[in-house]
Amino acid sequence: AQRVTQPEKLLSVFKGAPVELKCNYSYSGSPELFWYVQYSRQRLQLLLRHISRESIKGFTADLNKGETSFHLKKPFAQEEDSAMYYCALNRAGGTSYGKLTFGQGTILTVHP
Amino acid sequence: EAGVAQSPRYKIIEKRQSVAFWCNPISGHATLYWYQQILGQGPKLLIQFQNNGVVDDSQLPKDRFSAERLKGVDSTLKIQPAKLEDSAVYLCASSSHRGGANEKLFFGSGTQLSVL
Numbered sequence: 474a475q476r477v478t479q480p481e482k483l484l485s486v487f488k489g490a491p492v493e494l495k496c497n498y499s500y501s502g503s504p505e506l507f508w509y510v511q512y513s514r515q516r517l518q519l520l521l522r523h524i525s526r527e528s529i530k531g532f533t534a535d536l537n538k539g540e541t542s543f544h545l546k547k548p549f550a551q552e553e554d555s556a557m558y559y560c561a562l563n564r565a566g567g568t569s570y571g572k573l574t575f576g577q578g579t580i581l582t583v584h585p
Numbered sequence: 586e587a588g589v590a591q592s593p594r595y596k597i598i599e600k601r602q603s604v605a606f607w608c609n610p611i612s613g614h615a616t617l618y619w620y621q622q623i624l625g626q627g628p629k630l631l632i633q634f635q636n637n638g639v640v641d642d643s644q645l646p647k648d649r650f651s652a653e654r655l656k657g658v659d660s661t662l663k664i665q666p667a668k669l670e671d672s673a674v675y676l677c678a679s680s681s682h683r684g685g686a687n688e689k690l691f692f693g694s695g696t697q698l699s700v701l
Contacts, residue, residue, distance in 0.1 A: 477627070516588070517628070517676065517692040559627050571618045571680050571690045572641065575627030 475500045477562050479576035486550050487584050494545040494579045496534075496560030506536055506543040507573065509559040517559070520545075530554070550583045557581075587611065589693035591677050597699045603665040606696045609658070610679030614691070616640075619652055619662050620676040622695070628676055634660060664698075672700045 476499045486492045498504060508520040521529045523536040523543060534545045543560060557580050561573040590609040598604050610617050615636050620628035631650065632642040637657035645652065649668070654660040664671055674695040680688060 516694055519689055561627075571616060571678055572630055572633060573628075573690070575629070577625070577627050 475504075475562055475564075475574040477560050477574050477576035479558075479560055479579050481579050482577065483580050483582070485582045485584065488552055489549050492547050492550040492554070492581065492583075494558050494560075494581065496543045496545065496576060498541050498543065498560075498562050500541075500562060500564075502564055504536075505563045506534070507561045507563070508532070508534055508543075508545050509561055509575075510556050511559070512556045520558070550581075552583045552585055555581055555583045589677055589679055589691050591675075591693035591696055593696055594694065595697050595699075597701065598667055599701050600669055601666040603663065604667055604698060605661050605663045606675050606677075606698075608660045608662070608677030608693060610660075610677070611681075611691055614679035614681050615657075616680045617654060617660050618678045618680075618690075619660070620678060622674040622676055624673070631662070667698075667700045669700050672698055674698070 478497045480495050506523045509517050510520040511517045521527055521534060532545055532547045534543050536543050557578050559578045560576040563573050589611055592607050596604055617634040619631045621631050622628040631645045632652050633640045634654040637654050650664055652662045662675060674697050676695045677693040678690050680690045
């Protein structure tokens, strides 16, 4: 069975401070990990995907298979980063791209 | 491009009543998903369609939930009869299913259901 755990429901930081949103997963096979974000009054949207190894809006995430983690990081938080962040998992190489298992989400608030 | 369309935006019903939600995916997207998001939780997959066929409905409570995508385009999700615990946001999502690094899942705005 697949499981995604986001241990922090709420995370508050000040503008310019580093931020790290934690995500741990359990999955016996080879996983594909994602971060999705939902800004206020907007739709849930993809932020980044580990297989792409890209940085979006200054965020990065590294898949650590040894620690089964996929933490989201940004060195300098901005007020516009305030949102709900979800970590999600799918079976790598699967044909069902959207069959995601989501974590419970972390609400990030960046104070001015 | 136009996004995934869902209606209604909000629905309030009493328990044991029936309700239906509608979704129109992005044009050309072969794969359509329905997710249920209960307050305080992440979205949970209910059913996946590939064109007009069901690929996975293992997490759909089939005693009360049903879904169809008859022409392989828009889809409806029905609950009959509704229970209090069905109160949630119902999200529809679609993807092109072409695979590769550029594959993306697009979500609709959701239908917020309150069962009283």
